[in-house]
Amino acid sequence: MLRGSMASQENKPLLHGVTLENLYLNKVQNKNLYLATFAAVLGPLSFGFVLGYSSPAISYLSKTSDPLVRLDKNEASWFGSVVTIGAAFGGLLGGWVVDRLGRKLTLMLCSLPFVFGFTLIISAENISMLYAGRILTGLASGVTSLVVPLYISETAHPRVRGALGSCVQLMVVTGIVGAYTAGMVLEWRWLALLCSVPPFLMLLLMGFMPESPRFLLSQSKRVEALNALAFLRGPEVDHEWECQQIEAYAEEQGGSFSIVDLKNPAVYKPFLIGMLLMFFQQMTGINAIMFYAGSIFEEAKFKNSSLASVILGAIQVIFTAVAALIMDRAGRKLLLVLSGVVMTISCTTFGLYFKIAEPDPNNSPHPTPPSNSLSSDNPDRLTWLALVSMAFFIAGFALGWGPIPWLVMSEIFPLRVRGVASGSCVVTNWTFAFLVTKEFHDLMVALTSWGTFWFFSGFCVLNVIFTLLVVPETKGKTLEEIEAYFQGSSAT
Structure with a gap:
């Protein structure tokens, strides 16, 4: 059992009973932070489309007249669950890449297996191509489920971090519902094409968003970190103050x-x-x-x-x-x-x-399992x-x-x-x-x-x-x- 208490507000400088942190946060403008969060959560939206795609797709693929891509019950089970295998490997890969390439670049790169995976499914001529497409999209989902929460937590401030962090799961379930709903009217190839749109948009939008200030400071990129804070917090606050707060802990930790x-x-x-x-x-x-x-x-x-x-x-x-x-x-x-x-x-x-x-x-001499x-x-x-x-x-x-x-x-x-x-x-x-x-x-x-x-x-x-x-x-x-x-x- 953990004991102890959080670092208290008493340890922070006071000005007429109000902490400097509160004075700072009172002047923060969240518009660009919300924009950066929106760009990032297009990743979980893509992830949700991956999870939701299997249900309507299996319904089509189990009845298709094309024997090369028709799925029996066992193949349909693997089509649905193989995503989790790819996602597990995505977690391993993402944990290694995110500390070397950064949060932003990792998120941009993981849009590629999303798009390539759905492209494989769209052009599938056999069941192996369907599996390969699902594994690729699962790989991207694993990386996304790691890097997006990190990016949001490191760019958001305490007053909104919980709400913005919860948007990750919100966008996942939104993507699932979107795939279910679209699957009611779209054939499986067209549905795969629709599912490839969110990761493509994420790649475009994230190109205009800043890297996490904490990651930049851990890489000794102080000027870039200040620029990122200026974008995320607006012009009315002392970005130098927050930079120093983050920097003190980054220097204290040191190393990898x-x-x-x-x-x-x-x-x-x-x-x-x-x-x-x-x-x-x-x-x-x-x-x-x-x-x-x-x-x-x-x-x-x-x-x-x-x-x-x-x-x-x-x-x-x-x-x-x-x-x-x-x-x-x-x-x-x-x-x-x-x-x-x-x-x-x-x-x-x-x-x-x-x-x-x-x-x-007890009413049957030969009970059957459920x-x-x-x-x-x-x-x-x-x-x-x-x-x-x-x-x-x-x-x-x-x-x-x-x-x-x-x-x-x-x-x-x-x-x-x-x-x-x-x-x-x-x-x-x-x-x-x-x-x-x-x-x-x-x-x-x-x-x-x-x-x-x-x-x-x-x-x-x-x-x-x-x-x-x-x-x-x-x-x-x-x-x-x-x-x-x-x-x-x-x-x-």
């Missing part, structure tokens, strides 16, 4: 990451927190809930599964937007706890639905319970455990290890996303359907306990203050 750093509690404590946040995010069972969504909507007489997917995505977008709006007021810990509690109740109720609806094995679809014998009167549980689970996830792990990951690491540590977190996230997705059926057979969801409910309880005991509150703190917290806790 080495394996010896892992012995330092100020490094390994946030490292472990980041890794566990990603682990617990996937173990909430979000992929399992989404896996069952189509069958549940069919039980509820929603015959249009595409429309059902859009409805689910819309719930995610709405509550992720709510999280972004209240993030810098409510704080990270409160939303994580609230999210975990809602998901615990919802997942438990979801399991109860399956327990009640599942046929009694299948991947809801039984047609399930009573219609219980369908509302499943629908409400699913809706609340997705809303709860979107409110906290969806966006916040990515935000906290971008805030808690010292500058010199930020790339490597963030890369490790991304790999952890995508590895468990792949395992949960691919092993879900086996889990359903081993634990039964209701047992599986109660298993996930148990992890949601652990999420709440982990948040209360371990996760620090980062609301309203500079990245340097957050680092000072871990430095302080390591000394206690």
Whole structure:
């Protein structure tokens, strides 16, 4: 358990009871910061299109008259999940590249595998080309999920960092809904063409945006850092003051990451927190809930599964937007706890639905294991319970455990290890996303359907306990203050 406290406002110079930081932030103009954030979050939007593309594309490719690209059930499963493999490698690659080329250039470069991947899919003449395109877009998604939160956290100031950081997840779910919606009217090749537009726009817009001031100072590029701050904060503030605040910590850290750093509690404590946040995010069972969504909507007489997917995505977008709006007021810990509690109740109720609806094995001498679809014998009167549980689970996830792990990951690491540590977190996230997705059926057979969801409910309880005991509150703190917290806790 971490102890200690954040660097307090008392350590900052005071002027008539008001900190210099507050005086500085009161004069900041956010217009260009919002523009830079918009350019960056076109990456997560592209990432969302990648994730959302598989559902409508598989629907077309499983029925196409072209035998060279027609997917059977196994091939369709790999078409959907191979993205996570590419994304895991993207996390490894991004962790290495982002500290060498910088946040801006890495983000611009990762637009290329997005575009090339979708180009391969558009021109696909066989299933191997489809897989290659998905792996490339997955690779770009892995890099994007690492570098965009870093870029936003290092360019934003404490008053808006939570809201802007939450826009990463907001744009991901927006991209998913966009792909679902467009997939209702566009054939799979045209849909792939549409999905290649956001990364192309990101490449163009990011060319006009500044590099992260913190990265520039770590590279001893002080003039460039001042210019970046002038662009991001407007002309009314003393850019030299903020530059000196960042510079003091950059000089204090010095050097780059080495394996010896892992012995330092100020490094390994946030490292472990980041890794566990990603682990617990996937173990909430979000992929399992989404896996069952189509069958549940069919039980509820929603015959249009595409429309059902859009409805689910819309719930995610709405509550992720709510999280972004209240993030810098409510704080990270409160939303994580609230999210975990809602998901615990919802997942438990979801399991109860399956327990009640599942046929009694004692009535059959040869009980069969649960299948991947809801039984047609399930009573219609219980369908509302499943629908409400699913809706609340997705809303709860979107409110906290969806966006916040990515935000906290971008805030808690010292500058010199930020790339490597963030890369490790991304790999952890995508590895468990792949395992949960691919092993879900086996889990359903081993634990039964209701047992599986109660298993996930148990992890949601652990999420709440982990948040209360371990996760620090980062609301309203500079990245340097957050680092000072871990430095302080390591000394206690």
